[in-house]
Amino acid sequence: MVSGCLARIVYSDIKHNFLLHYLLALGILLASPVFFSLSELDSRLAAQPLEAYVPLIGIILMTPVFLPEQNESIYDVVCSKKISHDIICALRLICSVVIVLAMTGAFVLNMKYSSSQVNIRHYIGSAASALSLGAVGFVFAGVSRNVIIGYMASITYYILNFAIGTKLGNLYLFSMMHGSFAEKKWILLLAAILTASAFLLRKVIRIK
Amino acid sequence: MLFGKECRKIFHSLTYIIYCIIVILMLTTQYFSDCAEKEYRPVRGEYDYGETIIEDHDLVMSNATDDLTTEFLSNRYVCYPFGFYKAVQLNDKKKAKIEKYIFEITGLDSDGIAEKKNNSMLYNFTDGTHNYSEYEIDGMPISDTVTYERFKEIMSDIDDILGGGSDYAVDSLVFRFSRVPMTYEQAIEEYDEMMENDRISGAYARLFSDYAGFVLAIIPVFVAAALSAADRRHRTSELIYSRKTSSICIIFTRFAALVTTMFIPVLICMTAAFLQILSLYGTKDMDMTTMFTLPSFWLIPNIMTVSAVGMFVTELFSGGTAILVQFVWWFMSMMTAGAAGLIGRIEKFTFVCRHNSLYYRNEFIGNWDNFVFNRIFYIAVSLTAVVLTVFVYEFKRGGSFNGIRLFGKDSIFRHKA
Numbered sequence: 001m002v003s004g005c006l007a008r009i010v011y012s013d014i015k016h017n018f019l020l021h022y023l024l025a026l027g028i029l030l031a032s033p034v035f036f037s038l039s040e041l042d043s044r045l046a047a048q049p050l051e052a053y054v055p056l057i058g059i060i061l062m063t064p065v066f067l068p069e070q071n072e073s074i075y076d077v078v079c080s081k082k083i084s085h086d087i088i089c090a091l092r093l094i095c096s097v098v099i100v101l102a103m104t105g106a107f108v109l110n111m112k113y114s115s116s117q118v119n120i121r122h123y124i125g126s127a128a129s130a131l132s133l134g135a136v137g138f139v140f141a142g143v144s145r146n147v148i149i150g151y152m153a154s155i156t157y158y159i160l161n162f163a164i165g166t167k168l169g170n171l172y173l174f175s176m177m178h179g180s181f182a183e184k185k186w187i188l189l190l191a192a193i194l195t196a197s198a199f200l201l202r203k204v205i206r207i208k
Numbered sequence: 209m210l211f212g213k214e215c216r217k218i219f220h221s222l223t224y225i226i227y228c229i230i231v232i233l234m235l236t237t238q239y240f241s242d243c244a245e246k247e248y249r250p251v252r253g254e255y256d257y258g259e260t261i262i263e264d265h266d267l268v269m270s271n272a273t274d275d276l277t278t279e280f281l282s283n284r285y286v287c288y289p290f291g292f293y294k295a296v297q298l299n300d301k302k303k304a305k306i307e308k309y310i311f312e313i314t315g316l317d318s319d320g321i322a323e324k325k326n327n328s329m330l331y332n333f334t335d336g337t338h339n340y341s342e343y344e345i346d347g348m349p350i351s352d353t354v355t356y357e358r359f360k361e362i363m364s365d366i367d368d369i370l371g372g373g374s375d376y377a378v379d380s381l382v383f384r385f386s387r388v389p390m391t392y393e394q395a396i397e398e399y400d401e402m403m404e405n406d407r408i409s410g411a412y413a414r415l416f417s418d419y420a421g422f423v424l425a426i427i428p429v430f431v432a433a434a435l436s437a438a439d440r441r442h443r444t445s446e447l448i449y450s451r452k453t454s455s456i457c458i459i460f461t462r463f464a465a466l467v468t469t470m471f472i473p474v475l476i477c478m479t480a481a482f483l484q485i486l487s488l489y490g491t492k493d494m495d496m497t498t499m500f501t502l503p504s505f506w507l508i509p510n511i512m513t514v515s516a517v518g519m520f521v522t523e524l525f526s527g528g529t530a531i532l533v534q535f536v537w538w539f540m541s542m543m544t545a546g547a548a549g550l551i552g553r554i555e556k557f558t559f560v561c562r563h564n565s566l567y568y569r570n571e572f573i574g575n576w577d578n579f580v581f582n583r584i585f586y587i588a589v590s591l592t593a594v595v596l597t598v599f600v601y602e603f604k605r606g607g608s609f610n611g612i613r614l615f616g617k618d619s620i621f622r623h624k625a
Contacts, residue, residue, distance in 0.1 A: 024532075035543075036292035045293055052292075064528070071441070144222055148437065148527045152223060152430040155535060156230055162542070163422065164237045 009083070010091055017068045018061075018092065022099060025057040029107055039114035046116045047125070047176035054107055055129035055173065059158070061096040062134025063150040065089055066142050086199050093138070093195065100130050121181055128188040129173045133158060135194040142198040143205050210453065214435075214465035223434040228473045230427055231420070235477045239419040243412060243481070246488045247402065247566060250395040257395035259387045261571065265356040271385035272363065272376060273313050273348040280306050281325055282342045289373030290543040296370050305369060309362045315351030324348065383553060401569045407495035410502065411566040412485050417506035418550070418564050420474060424510040425541060425560045428470050429534040432518030433527035435466060445604075455602040459519070463594050466515045471508060478503055506561060509586040513559070516593035523600045525612050554579045559586070 014022070032038065036049050066089060069075040078085050108123045136157050141150025161173045170186035218224050250257060279285045283303060285296040298306065311317060316324070328343040354362075360378050367377040375384045390398070402411045439445040448458070482499040514534060521530035541560040545553075550564035554575040561579065563572050572579075603609035 035290045035294075037294045040295070041293075048292060067528075073443075146222070146434065146441075148430055148434045148531065149222055149226065151528065151531045152226055152427075155426065155531070156226075159234075159423070159426065163234055167237065 013092055021060055025060045029103055038111050041116040043117045046111055046118050050122055050126035051129055051174045051176055054104055054126050055133050057103055058100055058130030058134030059137050059154045061100055063137030063141050063154055064147050065092045065138055067147045101127055104130055125176045125184045128184045131191040132187045135191040139194040139198040142202045210461045211465055214462050215469055218465055218469045221434055223431045227427055227431050231473045234423045239416050249399050252392050257390040260390040260394050262386055262388055263382050264386050268381050268385045269350050269359050274345050277310055277345045277348055278342055285370050287370055287373040302369050313354050314349050398567045406569055408489050409495045409499040413499045413502040414563045415566055416481050417503045418562050420507055421510055421560055424507055426534055426538040428511050428514040429518040429531055432466055432515040433522045433530040436519045436522035437527040449605045455605055456598050459598045459601055467511050470511050474507055505583055509583045512590035513586045516590035520593045520597040523597050556581050
């Protein structure tokens, strides 16, 4: 009964609020051959699209999780319902994370099929970068209750990786391009902490 | 006064505070740390002075033809469309076209090319997972009948055949194929250019603008989108629509407020940069105005364009769409600028102008006309976008149009009952 209700929520949410985001993320991945080769790349060259391009889908899919109720009138209506708003957002987040993981996996498999030297590390590294970019946007959008600030935070994090590069230390997203994988566990940890703390921070910090 | 009200609204917005932090953070971690030490006159024989670019047409034609023949023989052309690596392989029809052009440039026929190939060393390379062989072709002849103009036409066609982003793009030719090692005398000349012609601050103003322009080609969109979306978010749109003030006054005032407020942190950083070079070099040989005039002319069009396009797309669609549009534009501009090299290669429609060096003044001055055209063009683009925003706002005000919504109950994708 409850699972049926949750399934209806997920279906309705995807249909009305998130289908366009999923299509946009898919479009970004499908457009990748316009920008670079995906075939016959060695480990480092393969990291280029996987770190600088694929993680953008994290911003697109995770940042707008709180968007449908950004309007306070809608938020008040949703809060008056029996199912907690946090549960709905958590469901959306899980859907987004699953889609990020699935799309990244499909992209990596496609590269492997095209004779590029990619392995499970590339997949984990790319997914970790996508999740951390998405988590930054997710937490800022949630706390500020403004999706524009979420996009601003995650895109700034992305730009910082271009601008100051390795000075970001363990939070450097493009480490596999330089042959290092060690940063990925920190990035994944950052994503997990930010995602988990977003709901709590939303209750504690109320920015008008 | 409306302008004051809009400015106050921006000053109190979270996006503006984050904008200020980002601008200051970016310039501190890049420009201020790079320029913390004084530049000294090069010392003879102490180090490699780098490379210099000379516009030698014979050198360009010779080097480009050698490279083209090398890539033609292995049918593997390395391109960087949008800054990312791409190895292009051509089909037989396109290969035949390239071959025809090589015949025309060199005056050789297929036997001549085969002879060159047989007299060259064959090297084996591994690129990624792909093993390939490449002949090291050197000293290809250039036919007397081929002028530099015709050569450029051929190269342009070849770049099109390769899908763009190759070394043979006309704008890349001199940059890629006319490089020579810099001598001590040339290094001294570069240094003197900075001290005498740039009068120090000119060189630093260019580098400052390069770093700031990188950020100002994207970050202002967040402030503009947030401000434009704020009326709807705070449910004050109808209240503002009902006021006597004209749409043209509201939108232009809002635009002016955005540009003014967003220029303030840039101006503060400019002043700090000026004080930094004053403390390093003193006032004696310094141009006291360039550190303010050049970055203003370079950066204000960036802020204007990003703000205006952000306002327009937000009014027409939504803030998220404005961010997406600007991000795509910024990403492509950055990648293209990176692939073209970061030294003074400014074209008429380059959005993110780059010159990531205190030196190479001549390369920048060589593109000065393009640079001036470019900046004026983007000012015009921004004003056009503001005028279009006025129209959209006026339609919304009249109630005949409510923007194109991608989500929510008015979404264009939602089935109407």
